[in-house]
Amino acid sequence: MFADLLVKPVRPKNIEVDMQLLQEKRGRWTLKPKSPSDCPLCREGSTHLPDHPGQEIVPWSKRKSRRGRPKTVNSSGHACLNPRCHYFAVADQETHALVSNGKRGKQKIQYWKCQACGSCRTSRYGTPLYWLKTPIKTVAMVLTALSEGVDLSACQRIFGHSHSTISYWLSRAGAHSERLHKRLLHQAVDAGHLQLDELVTKVKRDEERIWIWTAITAQSKLILSFHIGRRSSEDAHHLLHQVWQRLKPDCLPIFTTDGLNQYFYGITAHFGNWWKPPRARKYHWKPDPRLLYAQLRKRRWGRKVSFLYSIVQLGERAALKARLVALGFTGTVQTAFVERANLTLRELIAPLSRRTWSIAYDRSHLAFHLHWGLAYYHFCRPHMSLRKHIRGPSRYRHRTPAMAAKLVRYRWQVQDSLQLPVPDGIQLAPHPATCGCR
Ligand SMILES: [Zn+2]
Ligand SMILES: [Zn+2]
Structure with missing residues (x-):
């Protein structure tokens, strides 16, 4: 023809x-x-996906006594992960009962306590950093190299960590990213x-x-x-x-x-x-x-x-x-x-x-x-075709695809994406870094 x-x-x-x-x-x-x-x-x-619990939740601030020291540490994005707790998987700091329980260890890791059920957990639970001894900066640097086209064996030679360690970090970060995408993108993209x-x-x-x-x-x-x-x-x-x-x-x-x-x-x-x-x-x-x-x-x-x-x-x-x-x-x-x-x-x-x-x-x-x-x-990673002209010396505002799709408000650092808790099998409320449009 x-x-x-x-x-x-x-x-x-x-x-x-x-x-x-x-x-x-x-x-x-x-x-x-x-x-x-x-x-x-x-x-x-x-x-x-499993739905967020739809029952009416009374904010903890209305249930607790008015006495005591006011809350100072921002706990948005974190949640009580005790399935029996009334505030299970509620990430809104105006509603849940989480308060700071101090920082521990050499890396000053934040701990949270739920005042409703009394459970205490590290802020790293549900992130790829849970139970890792290596400083977050090092992990972030290796993972950045892996996502910029550097091979796993080359990473081993550059950073001096063993092949199995880097592979373990990558598998943790990969599983975390999969859950993160499920949480942020579910019925959210126009x-x-x-x-x-x-x-x-x-x-x-x-x-x-x-x-x-x-x-x-x-x-x-x-x-x-x-x-x-x-x-x-x-x-x-x-x-x-x-x-x-x-x-x-x-x-x-x-x-x-x-x-x-x-x-x-x-x-x-x-x-x-x-x-x-x-x-x-x-x-x-x-x-x-x-x-x-x-x-x-x-x-x-x-x-x-x-x-x-x-x-x-x-x-x-x-x-x-x-x-x-x-x-x-x-x-x-x-x-x-x-x-x-x-x-x-x-x-x-x-x-x-x-x-x-x-x-x-x-x-x-x-x-x-x-x-x-x-x-x-x-x-x-900022996308060149998504940048916007602005007035001022910098001339451009760089944007990422997630910013252009109105899923997040600002460009994240690698550490931000690693520190955002997304526990397995739980659908949390929107994180403050997201637009809250869902
Ligand atoms: Zn189908
Ligand atoms: Zn609780």
């Missing part, structure tokens, strides 16, 4: 192809939408345009190549979710399931991807409604009619891309263009932002570099490294 177009052009052009015309010429069936019963995570019922792509890598324990699926918001450059797996429909469902969990309930972005049809199945399975046709026994799944999804397909001549063409799989091209222009983009179907973000990930995370010796040992190690790398990318 494209024989006339296969003449090598000087620059690849983005050709807009009519979907109906393509189907008529090729005589192919249209893609069949999927439903949540095709998604392994939806079938398990893991649709929501995105107008999402771009999805996958990048290929290898690990030592697996002979086959593995794929990292990524989804990025085009405006705030937030990497909304990632998934490590193969290139099957199930993997697409995993990615889109997490995307759907992290978007605000009323948010329906424009999707653009490459030509992989698995995205179509993931999108249609997660954005839609169940409905019952008249006289039908079962409920049917109907993808949302407002969905806009376009694919950018590439044709290669050897290793080079000879030409590109785009297909609108869901919705109308005119509506998609109009919405893209309204969001401040040119209206062209493209996946440039996610491809650029993938390049950044390859720069920041050593096992993802091309032609490297420092590949990860197994998938879990790669996942920890990715989770920690993403926490650094989202909260600590």
Whole structure:
């Protein structure tokens, strides 16, 4: 069909192809939408995280006696973690009963006491620093190097800590970052345009190549979710399931991807409604009619891309263009932002570099490294395209993707992200460093 177009052009052009015309010429069936019963995570019922206890809580300041010394140490972001306590997992300092119980040890670690239940705990509980003897500055320095593209073995030679110690810190920081993302991003992101792509890598324990699926918001450059797996429909469902969990309930972005049809199945399975046709026994799944999804397909001549063409799989091209222009983009179907973000990930995370010796040992190690790398990318590392012009000698206000997505108020230091307690299995109230918009 494209024989006339296969003449090598000087620059690849983005050709807009009519979907109906393509189907008529090729005589192919249209893609069949999927439903949540095709998604392994939806079938398990893991649709929501455990909810914050919804009962009415009387602030401790109204229950306790008015006598005694007033509270001076700020305890926001920390919580009583005794499950039997009335103030369990309440992080608001106006409500909970936490008071300072002094600082202990060489590193002056803050201890908290809950006046309601009497339990006492260190402020490091639920952080990667719990039970670590090494000073936080040293741990932060090593982890910063790991998230700026330095290899684990190189870190060993630079900082003098053993390979197993650094690997242990990284796995702790990775698990912590995963919980942090779950807490901050759950149903909190408002995105107008999402771009999805996958990048290929290898690990030592697996002979086959593995794929990292990524989804990025085009405006705030937030990497909304990632998934490590193969290139099957199930993997697409995993990615889109997490995307759907992290978007605000009323948010329906424009999707653009490459030509992989698995995205179509993931999108249609997660954005839609169940409905019952008249006289039908079962409920049917109907993808949302407002969905806009376009694919950018590439044709290669050897290793080079000879030409590109785009297909609108869901919705109308005119509506998609109009919405893209309204969001401040040119209206062209493209996946440039996610491809650029993938390049950044390859720069920041050593096992993802091309032609490297420092590949990860197994998938879990790669996942920890990715989770920690993403926490650094989202909260600590300023993004050049997100900076804002301001008056004054500094000229620019540097912003991180989490700031642009209105998840946090300011740029965090690495130590801030390590010190924020996020205990396993508990959903706390918003931390003061966040916007409080959730
Ligand atoms: Zn699902
Ligand atoms: Zn308590």
